[in-house]
Amino acid sequence: MRHGKKFNHLGRTSSHRKAMLSNMATSLIKHKRITTTLAKAKALRQYVEPLITKSKNDTTHSRRTVFSYLQDKEAVTILFREISEKVATRPGGYTRIIKLENRLGDNAEMAFIELVDYNEVYKKDGDAQERKSTRRRGGKKKASAAAPAADTTTEVAVDEKPTAAEETVAEVEETAAEAAPAVDDEAETQNEDSQEEGKEEKKD
Known part of the structure; x- marks a missing residue:
């Protein structure tokens, strides 16, 4: 034994x-x-x-x-x-x-x-790194605090940028302004032609 x-x-x-x-x-x-x-x-x-x-x-x-x-x-x-x-x-x-x-x-x-x-x-170093990467304490608060900040920045950016309707209105006004002088020139030429025709009729 x-x-x-x-x-x-x-x-x-x-x-x-x-x-x-x-x-x-x-x-x-x-x-x-x-x-x-x-x-x-x-x-x-x-x-x-x-x-x-x-x-x-x-x-x-x-x-x-x-x-x-x-x-x-x-x-x-x-x-x-x-x-x-x-x-x-x-x-x-x-x-x-x-x-x-x-x-x-x-x-x-x-x-x-x-x-x-x-x-x-x-x-132990590898265990500590893994634990740090999987910590959840305070993570939700940070995420919720970061979300409103992101929203405000997006809102400011949206407010600063003109909307699509405003852009179309501005384009229409620019085209109208460019077309207005051409319309005035045509009206003047028509008035001159009508005056010349009136003078010729009087002479006759």
Whole structure:
């Protein structure tokens, strides 16, 4: 019976288990996300999170301590240069485990473990932007206040512009004014012709 035994040996000897977790931690630090079984992911979380906490204090002693666990210079450099800056304000909980479908071969429970600060889907900034875009408080008042302003501007514009009837009246007056001198000239020529005819009749 395993009552009260929280330590999962993962079916390996102590040396084999340490080497496996060291390699998995190195892969997680380099790639920021790895897929493994659920049991290994939970064991890896207990193994790697203390190392990430240790990387917040960038000293020679901390680097040597972390290197004794990882045995990889490149992983130690990435951990102390990049990851420590990302998790500087996070008080623990650096990793996230999400379950996947069971493995086809042996039906083992699968999961992927990732660094929280390197996931673009669950970022708080994206949530805040979405919430800002969907806020409704005060939106109706602003819309109602903007609508009358738009109406007044349209009314002023309509009042300033002449109507179609006024335009037609103005056009008729202009055409009448242009035609009036021509009518007066015709009347004068007719009067002159009638006077000349009257003179000729008198002479006769």
